[in-house]
Each structure stands twice: as C-alpha cells, then as structure tokens.
Amino acid sequence: xxxxxxxxxxxxxxxxxxxxxxxxxxxxxxxxxxxxxxxxxxxxxxxxxxxxxxxxxxxxxxxxxxxxxxxxxxxxxxxxxxxxxxxxxxxxxxxxxxxxxxxxxxxxxxxxxxxxxxxxxxxxxxxxxxxxxxxxxxxxxxxxxxxxxxxxxxxxxxxxxxxxxxxxxxxxxxxxxxxxxxxxxxxxxxxxxxxxxxxxxxxxxxxxxxxxxxxxxxxxxxxxxxxxxxxxxxxxxxxxxxxxxxxxxxxxxxxxxxxxxxxxxxxxxxxxxxxxxxxxxxxxxxxxxxxxxxxxxxxxxxxxxxxxxxxxxxxxxxxxxxxxxxxxxxxxxxxxx
Amino acid sequence: xxxxxxxxxxxxxxxxxxxxxxxxxxxxxxxxxxxxxxxxxxxxxxxxxxxxxxxxxxxxxxxxxxxxxxxxxxxxxxxxxxxxxxxxxxxxxxxxxxxxxxxxxxxxxxxxxxxxxxxxxxxxxxxxxxxxxxxxxxxxxxxxxxxxxxxxxxxxxxxxxxxxxxxxxxxxxxxxxxxxxxxxxxxxxxxxxxxxxxxxxxxxxxxxxxxxxxxxxxxxxxxxxxxxxxxxxxxxxxxxxxxxxxxxxxxxxxxxxxxxxxxxxxxxxxxxxxxxxxxxxxxxxxxxxxxxxxxxx
Amino acid sequence: xxxxxxxxxxxxxxxxxxxxxxxxxxxxxxxxxxxxxxxxxxxxxxxxxxxxxxxxxxxxxxxxxxxxxxxxxxxxxxxxxxxxxxxxxxxxxxxxxxxxxxxxxxxxxxxxxxxxxxxxxxxxxxxxxxxxxxxxxxxxxxxxxxxxxxxxxxxxxxxxxxxxxxxxxxxxxxxxxxxxxxxxxxxxxxxxxxxxxxxxxxxxxxxxxxxxxxxxxxxxxxxxxxxxxxxxxxxxxxxxxxxxxxxxxxxxxxxxxxxxxxxxxxxxxxxxxxxxxxxxxxxxxxxxxxxxxxxxxxxxxxxxxxxxxxxxxxxxxxxxxxxxxxxxxxxxxxxxxxxxxx
Numbered sequence: 001x002x003x004x005x006x007x008x009x010x011x012x013x014x015x016x017x018x019x020x021x022x023x024x025x026x027x028x029x030x031x032x033x034x035x036x037x038x039x040x041x042x043x044x045x046x047x048x049x050x051x052x053x054x055x056x057x058x059x060x061x062x063x064x065x066x067x068x069x070x071x072x073x074x075x076x077x078x079x080x081x082x083x084x085x086x087x088x089x090x091x092x093x094x095x096x097x098x099x100x101x102x103x104x105x106x107x108x109x110x111x112x113x114x115x116x117x118x119x120x121x122x123x124x125x126x127x128x129x130x131x132x133x134x135x136x137x138x139x140x141x142x143x144x145x146x147x148x149x150x151x152x153x154x155x156x157x158x159x160x161x162x163x164x165x166x167x168x169x170x171x172x173x174x175x176x177x178x179x180x181x182x183x184x185x186x187x188x189x190x191x192x193x194x195x196x197x198x199x200x201x202x203x204x205x206x207x208x209x210x211x212x213x214x215x216x217x218x219x220x221x222x223x224x225x226x227x228x229x230x231x232x233x234x235x236x237x238x239x240x241x242x243x244x245x246x247x248x249x250x251x252x253x254x255x256x257x258x259x260x261x262x263x264x265x266x267x268x269x270x271x272x273x274x275x276x277x278x279x280x281x282x283x284x285x286x287x288x289x290x291x292x293x294x295x296x297x298x299x300x301x302x303x304x305x306x307x308x309x310x311x312x313x314x315x316x317x318x319x320x321x322x323x324x325x326x327x328x329x330x331x332x333x334x335x336x337x
Numbered sequence: 338x339x340x341x342x343x344x345x346x347x348x349x350x351x352x353x354x355x356x357x358x359x360x361x362x363x364x365x366x367x368x369x370x371x372x373x374x375x376x377x378x379x380x381x382x383x384x385x386x387x388x389x390x391x392x393x394x395x396x397x398x399x400x401x402x403x404x405x406x407x408x409x410x411x412x413x414x415x416x417x418x419x420x421x422x423x424x425x426x427x428x429x430x431x432x433x434x435x436x437x438x439x440x441x442x443x444x445x446x447x448x449x450x451x452x453x454x455x456x457x458x459x460x461x462x463x464x465x466x467x468x469x470x471x472x473x474x475x476x477x478x479x480x481x482x483x484x485x486x487x488x489x490x491x492x493x494x495x496x497x498x499x500x501x502x503x504x505x506x507x508x509x510x511x512x513x514x515x516x517x518x519x520x521x522x523x524x525x526x527x528x529x530x531x532x533x534x535x536x537x538x539x540x541x542x543x544x545x546x547x548x549x550x551x552x553x554x555x556x557x558x559x560x561x562x563x564x565x566x567x568x569x570x571x572x573x574x575x576x577x578x579x580x581x582x583x584x585x586x587x588x589x590x591x592x593x594x595x596x597x598x599x600x601x602x603x604x605x606x607x608x609x610x611x612x613x614x615x616x617x618x619x620x621x622x623x624x625x626x627x628x629x630x631x632x633x634x
Numbered sequence: 635x636x637x638x639x640x641x642x643x644x645x646x647x648x649x650x651x652x653x654x655x656x657x658x659x660x661x662x663x664x665x666x667x668x669x670x671x672x673x674x675x676x677x678x679x680x681x682x683x684x685x686x687x688x689x690x691x692x693x694x695x696x697x698x699x700x701x702x703x704x705x706x707x708x709x710x711x712x713x714x715x716x717x718x719x720x721x722x723x724x725x726x727x728x729x730x731x732x733x734x735x736x737x738x739x740x741x742x743x744x745x746x747x748x749x750x751x752x753x754x755x756x757x758x759x760x761x762x763x764x765x766x767x768x769x770x771x772x773x774x775x776x777x778x779x780x781x782x783x784x785x786x787x788x789x790x791x792x793x794x795x796x797x798x799x800x801x802x803x804x805x806x807x808x809x810x811x812x813x814x815x816x817x818x819x820x821x822x823x824x825x826x827x828x829x830x831x832x833x834x835x836x837x838x839x840x841x842x843x844x845x846x847x848x849x850x851x852x853x854x855x856x857x858x859x860x861x862x863x864x865x866x867x868x869x870x871x872x873x874x875x876x877x878x879x880x881x882x883x884x885x886x887x888x889x890x891x892x893x894x895x896x897x898x899x900x901x902x903x904x905x906x907x908x909x910x911x912x913x914x915x916x917x918x919x920x921x922x923x924x925x926x927x928x929x930x931x932x933x934x935x936x937x938x939x940x941x942x943x944x945x946x947x948x949x950x951x952x953x954x955x956x957x958x959x960x961x962x963x964x965x966x967x968x969x970x971x972x973x974x975x976x
Contacts, residue, residue, distance in 0.1 A: 269473070
C-alpha cells in the first residue's frame with residue numbers, strides 16, 4: 001500500500017551499519033582521562049582554599065595578633081612578625097606561602113610546636129576508618145531497603161516505611177548521637193560514650209554517622225527503582241517470563257544504582273563533614289576533633305594541613321567511585337567516532 | 338499503549354484549589370512551618386525569667402515541673418533555670434533567620450553562576466564547571482568551620498559565610514537545567530530576533546527555572562538549618578549567649594547525665610523545622626512534576 | 635496493487651491449515667477509576683481465534699485497545715488494569731487464570747512478544763548476550779554454554795552482522811534497526827508457538843521499517859503471529875486476516891483482501907482513506923474527522939457514531955458484531971457490496 005511495499009529487498013542485506021564499526025574507547029584510557037580531570041580539579045580546589053585562607057586571615061585583622069593570642073604585647077608581636085615573615089609585602093608573603101605549600105610544608109602547630117602535617121597524619125587513620133565503615137554500612141542498609149521500598153511503592157507497609165525514612169531524614173546526626181548516648185551509655189550503660197576504647201566504641205559513632213546520610217540514599221534509590229520498574233525493558237523482561245525478583249534485582253536495581261552515581265560519590269564528602277560533629281560528640285581521637293580544636297584556638301598551620309588532607313581524601317574517594325562506575329556502567333564507555 | 342496514560346487526569350497547574358495547594362506534602366509542610374513561625378510570636382508574650390538562685394540541681398527542673406508560683410515548665414528548665422520552651426522560641430529568629438538569609442544568598446548566587454556557566458562557552462564555562470566540581474567535593478561543614486573561625490561569630494558573618502559557600506550544588510543543577518532550556522525553540526527564536534543576553538536569561542530562561550529554584554531553596558533551607566545548628570553546637574556559630582538551637586543542644590550535652598530533658602526542646606525544634614522544610618520541598622517537586630505532566634498531555 | 639495479491643496468496647495458503655492455536659472469548663480489561671461511577675474498559679468484549687500459521691493483523695488508532703489485548707494474552711496488563719471477564723485458551727489450556735509462576739512459563743516460551751520501541755525495550759546496562767541467555771536459561775533445560783550458542787544463533791538468524799561479538803555488546807552500541815532485530819531475536823529464541831509484534835516497525839524510519847517487515851515475512855511466514863499496527867499499509871504487507879478495533883471493541887474482521895477491497899465498517903473505510911497511496915485516481919488523503927472517545931468519555935451506543943458520516947438515529951444503540959453478508963461487522967449501516975454500486 002505504501003511505497004515500502006514495492007521495495008522487496010532480501011532480509012539478509014543490506015543492513016544499516018551506522019554504528020557497527022564504532023569502537024569503544026578502552027576503559028583504561030578513560031580511567032586515565034578521569035584521573036587527569038580529577039587531579040586538575042583537586043589542584044584547583046587546593047589552590048583556591050589555601051588562597052582563601054591566606055587572604056581571609058590577613059584581611060580580617062593582624063595575623064600576628066591572632067598568632068600571639070590575647071596575651072601578646074608589642075614586643076612579642078614584632079618577634080612573631082619577623083619569625084613568620086609578616087613584615088614583608090603581602091605579595092611576597094603569598095609567594096613564600098605558596099612555595100612552602102608545594103613542598104607540603106605547613107609549618108608547626110602554634111599550640112605545641114609539633115609538625116602540623118605530622119599531627120594530621122597521626123589522627124588520619126581512625127577518622128577515615130570511621131568514615132569508610134559508615135559509608136559501607138550506609139550502602140549495605142540503604143540499597144536493599146531502597147530497592148524494597150521502590151519496588152512496589154503503593155503497598156501500605158512500604159508507605160509506612162517510606163514515611164519513617166522521611167522523618168529519619170529530618171533528624172540531624174548530632175541529635176541521633178545524643179539520643180544514642182542517652183540510651184546506650186547513660187540509661188543502659190552498654191556502650192562507652194567517649195573515646196576509642198576498642199571495638200564497642202565504634203558502634204555508636206559509626207551508627208550516628210551512617211544514620212544521617214542513609215535516609216537520603218534510601219529515598220533516591222527507592223525513587224530510581226520505582227522509575228526503573230516502569231521502564232520498557234522491564235516489560236520486555238516480564239513478557240519473557242522474568243519473575244518479580246529477577247525484574248527487581250537483575251534489571252531495575254543496577255539502573256537505579258547507576259542513576260545515583262553522583263549521590264553515592266558525594267556521600268564521602270557528606271560523611272567527612274558529618275564525622276567532624278560525630279567525633280566531637282563522642283570525643284573521638286580523630287582528624288575532625290583536631291580540626292575543631294585547632295579552629296577554636298586559631299592554630300592555622302594545623303587547620304590548613306587538616307583541610308588539605310580532607311580535600312585529598314574526599315577527592316581520592318570520589319575518583320575511586322567514578323572509576324568503579326566506569327567499569328560497571330556500559331553507557332559511560334564512550335564511542336570512538 | 339496510550340490507554341493507560343489516558344486514565345491519568347490532567348492535574349491543575351500550581352492552582353490553589355478549595356483546600357490546600359493540591360499536594361498533600363506541601364500542605365502538611367506549610368502547616369508545620371506555620372506552627373513553627375507562629376510560635377515566634379510567643380516570645381514577646383512571655384518574659385524570660387531566669388532564676389540564678391540555689392545550686393545547679395535546684396535550677397534544673399525536669400519536664401512538666403510546676404514551680405511554687407504556678408509556672409509550668411513543659412520542657413523543663415536549663416542550667417540557669419530558664420524555661421526551655423521559651424528559650425527555644427527565643428532561638429527562632431537566630432536559627433531560622435541565619436539559615437533563611439543564607440538560603441536567599443544560595444539561591445541568588447547559585448542561579449547566577451549556573452546561568453553564566455550555561456550561557457557562555459569556552460574558558461568561562463570551564464572555570465565555572467571546574468570550580469563547581471571542586472567546591473562540591475569539599476565538605477561544606479569543613480569549609481564553613483574554617484571561614485567562620487576567621488570572620489567571627491554572629492548573625493551576619495554566619496549567614497553570609499554559609500550563603501557564599503553552599504551555592505555550588507544549586508548552581509550545578511541550574512546549570513544543567515538552563516542548558517536544556519537554552520536549546521528550546523522559543524529561546525532560539527528570541528536569539529534570532531536579537532534579544533539581548535540578559536533579557537533572554539531573565540525573561541525566557543529564569544521563569545522555566547522557577548520550580549527547580551523553589552524546590553532546591555526549600556531543601557537547602559533545611560540543610561543550612563542543620564549546618565547552622567551544627568556550627569553552633571561546635572561553639573563556632575551563633576554567639577555563645579544567643580539562644581540558637583545548636584547552642585542549646587551544646588549546653589544540653591554537658592548535662593546529659595543529670596538533665597537528659599534539656600535536649601528535647603531544641604532537638605524537637607530542629608527536627609520539626611527540618612521535616613516541614615523537606616515536606617515543602619517534596620510538595621513543590623510534586624507540583625512541578627504534575628504541571629510538567631499536564632503540559633505534556 | 636501488488637500487495638493485495640500477495641496478501642491474497644498468503645490467505646489462500648493459510649486458510650487450508652485451520653487448527654486453532656489461540657482462542658480469546660469475550661475479553662474485558664478494565665482500569666479502575668477511583669471517584670468515578672464507571673471504570674475504564676480498555677478492552678471491551680473482544681473474541682477471536684488464531685489459527686496455525688496465520689498472521690492476524692490487529693489494526694486501530696492509538697487507544698483503541700489493541701495493545702491491551704496483546705498484553706492481556708501474556709497476563710502483563712499494567713497495574714491497576716485487570717482482566718475482569720472472558721477467557722484465553724492456548725490450544726486446550728486456559729491461560730488467563732493461571733497462577734503467576736505458571737503464567738511465567740507461558741511468557742516468552744509459548745507466546746513471544748516484540749515491542750514497539752527498540753530504544754527503550756532493552757536493558758541499557760546489561761549485555762545483549764546476558765539478556766538473551768537469561769530468557770533461554772529460564773525456559774530451556776540447557777547449560778550456560780549452550781545458551782550462549784543459542785543466543786548467537788538467534789542473533790545470526792535475524793541478520794545481525796558479527797553476532798558473536800554482539801553478545802558482549804550493549805544496546806546503546808547498536809542502531810535502532812539492529813536493536814529491533816535483537817528484540818525479535820529475544821522474542822523468537824525459545825521458539826514460541828505464537829508471536830505478537832506490537833507496532834514492531836513504528837519507531838523506525840521507512841527504509842529500516844521495510845527491512846524489518848521483510849525479516850518478519852521471511853522468518854515468520856509459517857509462524858503464527860499477531861501483528862499490531864495502526865498502519866493499514868504494514869498490515870496489508872504481511873497479514874492474512876485483519877481485525878479492526880475501535881474504542882476497545884472489534885468493529886470488523888475479514889481476510890486482508892476482503893477488508894482492503896470492500897471495507898464494511900465506516901471506520902475501516904475511513905482508515906483506508908487515510909492511507910497514502912500512489913494512485914492517480916485518489917489524490918487526496920481523507921482524514922477521519924474528530925477524535926476517538928477517551929477514557930473520560932462515557933459512550934452510549936455506537937462509539938464511532940459521533941465521527942461517522944453514515945450515522946443515523948438508531949446508532950444510539952450499541953451495534954453487535956454480526957455477519958454482514960460475508961464477514962463480521964459491528965455496525966447498523968455497514969457498507970454492503972450490494973449497496974455500493976454507485
């Protein structure tokens with residue numbers, strides 16, 4: 001009837017070959033590209049933050065006065081100016097500052113004259129272990145829960161659970177932490193409330209940290225799963241006899257997870273931020289508490305070293321997530337033209 | 338296949354129907370938020386009586402305590418014998434005010450930078466994107482902590498610092514959405530007619546971004562409220578004597594063993610405010626989804 | 635019109651082998667509408683038989699219920715829609731009321747389905763091979779390695795070049811036409827008795843559409859197939875018999891030749907006038923005025939009456955699907971051959 005009717009070509013040829021010759025760029029090469037991009041971003045960030053700190057400290061007042069503290073007299077101020085090169089022009093100071101930065105020389109702590117970077121490295125392992133535990137716990141709980149909630153969002157039980165998750169999302173970590181201490185340390189006396197005293201001490205800080213971020217991940221995963229379950233490929237799989245579990249776990253979840261890549265990568269950043277408060281609440285001997293103490297005492301060499309290490313750690317984690325997803329998500333592997 | 342979609346009734350666009358706004362979440366959120374804000378008025382009605390007498394134990398009154406002169410302390414009193422309910426109400430302008438000012442900054446700066454990144458190509462866009470990507474990775478609390486330590490405590494330093502740091506996430510979303518809007522036919526038509534850059538951005542692109550900005554502003558209000566309280570909790574936010582909710586939580590932590598009730602009023606206030614703001618954000622998101630669907634049909 | 639003669643030849647061939655494979659009786663699919671007096675009937679009393687080796691065309695506008703009819707054959711009507719009446723029999727077995735795990739054995743194994751949009755119909759993050767073998771391993775008792783072999787042959791059979799490498803590939807690496815071939819391979823891989831092709835060529839551009847139609851005709855000439863389309867031209871190319879649906883009901887059925895040359899129902903007449911052809915005597919396309927009733931409309935009487943040129947007062951009663959001369963038509967005033975002399 002239409003023009004195609006008279007077009008009786010054999011089916012075997014000619015077949016359109018638009019994309020047949022396209023080759024995907026090897027994952028290794030793309031990994032290298034991602035790394036390069038991330039390292040550039042990191043350098044930009046470090047440069048920005050250190051410059052910000054440098055000028056903030058100088059614009060808001062006399063850094064020598066800050067360094068000398070409230071007890072410093074005129075003589076001491078002069079001494080400090082000389083010692084830190086604060087009597088030189090601003091631009092020279094900035095140059096010296098950057099030069100030392102490149103060598104990772106942050107100076108020594110004003111409080112106890114220890115090497116600032118050394119102090120930070122001392123605290124690093126516990127803090128980052130805490131963050132990694134919370135990150136893992138968060139994903140282990142959030143992904144199945146989110147998948148369950150999103151698979152049939154109209155069921156009553158799931159609606160109730162979703163409401164609970166929504167309320168949980170509104171409870172900041174420091175409130176969870178205080179409630180946990182109140183319950184498990186003060187009332188029940190089961191868990192130690194301060195410091196790192198063995199395995200039991202990890203439970204409450206890790207829970208506090210994970211609990212604050214988990215609801216958000218649950219909600220995003222659940223929304224993504226709900227959306228994926230309405231996709232055409234789910235209908236195709238159903239039409240081929242796939243059962244509910246296959247549809248959810250083998251078809252919908254992977255798509256839902258890949259849709260949450262950015263959020264999962266950003267979790268590390270959120271968790272590091274949250275760990276600062278968590279460490280203060282639980283008097284945890286970590287980097288976060290060191291940062292807060294140094295900020296309170298205006299111990300800038302330590303502050304700067306801590307901020308640097310945090311930035312590097314977060315970037316490392318985000319880049320790692322990027323690369324992992326590059327291996328998981330076929331759509332990210334770009335075509336060569 | 339359109340049979341299924343045909344059963345969807347086209348939803349009214351942002352129209353206020355007889356009761357509420359058409360979104361259950363938004364209704365609930367606005368209601369809760371109204372309660373929180375109306376409570377603000379109560380602070381002028383009741384005088385803050387602090388009774389610096391006796392020892393700590395006698396000043397700390399548990400929840401529901403009725404004093405000899407008949408004053409009922411629903412949430413108990415703090416270490417200075419001040420009624421916690423009224424202190425929480427007094428903290429409203431601090432906690433909501435600081436995060437409110439910050440969220441306005443976030444919305445304005447985030448939208449502006451996002452639009453700039455979307456409009457320009459080349460070096461400007463690269464710098465904007467690089468900056469956004471880099472800043473998002475830096476834990477917000479860490480940055481705020483460091484800057485506030487230098488610029489000092491107080492309402493304006495705190496709110497402006499948060500406003501000038503937190504815009505990155507907003508600008509990323511605005512950037513992505515503006516790029517989509519800039520490819521629409523009506524924008525192309527406007528460009529062909531020689532409409533100026535700012536006219537296009539303000540009159541053609543910005544209106545399309547309004548739902549997104551509303552949704553993000555509501556969620557960021559909640560996030561900033563949490564951050565403000567966190568900073569105050571760490572002793573680096575509102576001035577130490579200000580009744581900011583974070584400060585009150587910080588106080589309560591010191592008396593956790595002898596006066597566990599001290600945390601309930603400020604914690605409840607924070608949670609209530611955050612939940613209501615999240616509800617408002619969800620409600621806006623739902624309404625804009627409904628409207629998008631109504632336009633499609 | 636070469637097409638018509640071709641269709642006639644097919645019809646003649648298949649008419650001989652008459653064993654009924656699929657039989658649908660009084661099928662009703664409803665979507666609940668909370669807050670409204672009546673629920674929406676997407677499919678409203680559809681009955682038909684599908685015979686061995688026959689290609690049945692299900693033709694109608696979007697929203698006429700043709701896709702819902704197909705989905706209900708597999709028991710995958712999207713919630714909250716439901717089959718509320720009628721029966722579906724595959725050979726001697728009733729399949730519409732099977733428990734879910736029995737029904738799953740029918741899907742893809744006894745009845746295979748090709749969907750409209752190849753761009754979204756395949757899972758973007760799973761390899762093509764894994765999607766094919768998943769279905770094979772579900773329905774056939776074979777090893778993983780054998781399943782991969784079967785998947786390779788399935789791809790090769792539908793004309794996918796370098797099929798072996800494609801197994802490792804992902805849908806986004808293929809063009810639309812190739813993806814539709816993968817969809818067909820997926821539908822055929824377990825050798826189902828009945829194949830449903832739901833607008834299988836609609837989303838493709840014209841030349842690729844022709845290739846896919848050729849593929850269907852070549853591979854499936856002896857298969858038992860239901861072809862769903864809104865395009866009379868496509869139906870004419872490969873169908874033996876045509877069933878025209880309007881507003882959830884069948885309004886006319888007949889062999890392709892009968893329907894094309896002498897449509898009885900005014901709606902079929904309208905559909906045929908809306909098909910472009912290279913015919914100097916009929917230079918103008920005639921659209922059907924108005925729009926089909928939507929879910930919102932409550933239809934009394936003949937649903938087509940508001941758009942019908944021939945409507946009379948008795949059209950406010952529902953016309954039954956009855957023989958008008960030689961075939962089934964649901965119309966009070968069918969365009970009978972005897973009346974058409976002018």
